[in-house]
Amino acid sequence: MKNFTFHNPTKIIFGEKTVSKIGKEAKAYGEKALLVYGKGSIKKNGVYDAVVKSLKEEGISFVEYPGVKPNPILSHLNAGIELAKKEKVDFILGVGGGSVVDESKGIAAGAMMTGNVWDFYLGKADVKEALPVLDILTLPATGTEMNPTSVVTNDRTNEKVGRGADPLFPKVSILDPTVTYTIPPDYTAYAVVDAISHLIEGYFTGEDEWTPIQDGYVENLVRTIMECGERMLKNPKDPQARATFMWAATLAWNGLGVAGIGGFGVPMHMLEHPLSGIYDVAHGAGLSITIPAWLIWKAKTDSRKIAQFARNVLGIEEKDQGAAARRGIEALKGWFNRIGSPVSFAQAKIPESDIDSIADIALALANTWGMDDYMNRDLIVKLYRLCL
């Protein structure tokens, strides 16, 4: 194992009927909230009413800030910062999916910065303090509810960038799996792909060779997520599958799976971000295209870990390492497609002719994320060709 620091102070409150606990939890952080949410689905499923009731019971006032987009955009985030400052809120309460929580983090950071919050996303400024962030998660997928990262798209440049800072760990995240029963099949599938992607980035790229704790952690969660994925698509109200997936998605990207593996990259996310940043493609849908492509390239020179994954997660019984890896990639790709997530540019209606311009954005990300030592433009173009 490599040296590491692990510190995840987020308090998770998990289970049925936990939304109404928000008032009591929030009271420790002040008396006035910025209530951030998306297009208003929380008004249909009862979550909004439960939140408002709970806040009122504890005498907490709030200013509403709806309209967060599925891929949150910088202009909306900046307007949120202005509102938070003007209204002098004590904390940010995000109610929604990963995008809502990510934008809430950006607002929390920006409200206490003197400069432009985009500089933080670009790595040009640090966040050393932020307003407290609390959230009620309605779409498990990104893991943002238990990590310090926020992903935002600059709507002027199409750059989609993620960055983290310790003050952005949510103080409290409330996870009630019953509010996820109404997530439609396509978004359920994309969420499953997203959670799997978080587990396998470090697994396939980690620096250390012998990491049985982390390998087993990842393999078990991917197996569990795949089982839950199939069950949720068969029965969207399967209580066991919804609850287990929700917690698995949180554990998938809370730092535990990568603690001790040393340096690692996120090539599959690097390839994906330009796709959901430019096109009308969900993040998870983009990932089910870039994951197999990157694995096919990786397996050509290093199939050890992919073969291990194929055997331990996908049940591939094949002695030859290269063959096991290849069969594993095919099995994963086929499974993504079976649950309704695209596996090619063609399926996602991304034109082949755009590869050049997409590659420029991916290359910029590779530099920002410190993968420039093994990523270059030629390789990125080659990887996108494997996505066709």
Added chain:
Amino acid sequence: MKNFTFHNPTKIIFGEKTVSKIGKEAKAYGEKALLVYGKGSIKKNGVYDAVVKSLKEEGISFVEYPGVKPNPILSHLNAGIELAKKEKVDFILGVGGGSVVDESKGIAAGAMMTGNVWDFYLGKADVKEALPVLDILTLPATGTEMNPTSVVTNDRTNEKVGRGADPLFPKVSILDPTVTYTIPPDYTAYAVVDAISHLIEGYFTGEDEWTPIQDGYVENLVRTIMECGERMLKNPKDPQARATFMWAATLAWNGLGVAGIGGFGVPMHMLEHPLSGIYDVAHGAGLSITIPAWLIWKAKTDSRKIAQFARNVLGIEEKDQGAAARRGIEALKGWFNRIGSPVSFAQAKIPESDIDSIADIALALANTWGMDDYMNRDLIVKLYRLCL
């Protein structure tokens, strides 16, 4: 999954040469420490010198409080509370094994209580605030470095009781596996048994039926710990095995393995505490006696989970559930003995004639720990007879 709250704010700093980080970390918690340690082994392996140097570099003064016993006793703990109060220390710094950290927690709690700290251990008083606890762990086993629990023996009554409170989570725990290379084989074996015991209590007694996240988490860690155990006994300076075991032991009892499983008991610890409380038996050595005994009894009426453990952890290939469970228990018991940990009262020189008096103490513990609905004196005596 069942509803749960998970909140583990301990900061872990893991790896080679991390001991010297203590000064900078401690500075956030004040200028004067109570430096708690045991019989002075930290003065032989260089840890004491590194700590003192690091504290001095940051201008942190300290009062030394050595002499913590392997099973920490209340009278020494109480004297530590008096010293902490008299010297007006800002925080407690425990340097040593689980016993040192546990007593540090007790001192941290007692220093801010008006009443007697023993009332907290007995469940008659709550700890709502405590001095900050920081630690440098030199013997991985108990998991205390990332949980809020403290176990202490009342040296007047022989009662050995463990209890937790949120303010007792260590603020910072430094885990440097290289300082564990000198742990002798017997204590290495006991540490391995202890870590395994923490994983399997919830696994075998949890309320919920379908918990793949937690089952896989436990099974993977037990497999890993067993592999590391064998490697550490072969080569005490095996860097991979020492490091991996150290982190696995922390993860074994930090709340993650039991989050979502619902109510669970700790029958194997209940049976063990009187043994190490009364006799010259290490906690882990007591556990390798009580674990097989309890499993044998459990398997008579409910072998499902034991068979699962036998197959997934011990590689038992046996279709019949009852037979798989029985073979699994035999395999685990044999393995405990092979690594040098006792599996019977006879091996640990505990007289059969003491069963009656031991059972009384165990029964009191069953009541304190809320297991009185399924534990009674007759059953406890029966379980101890299986230990002979």
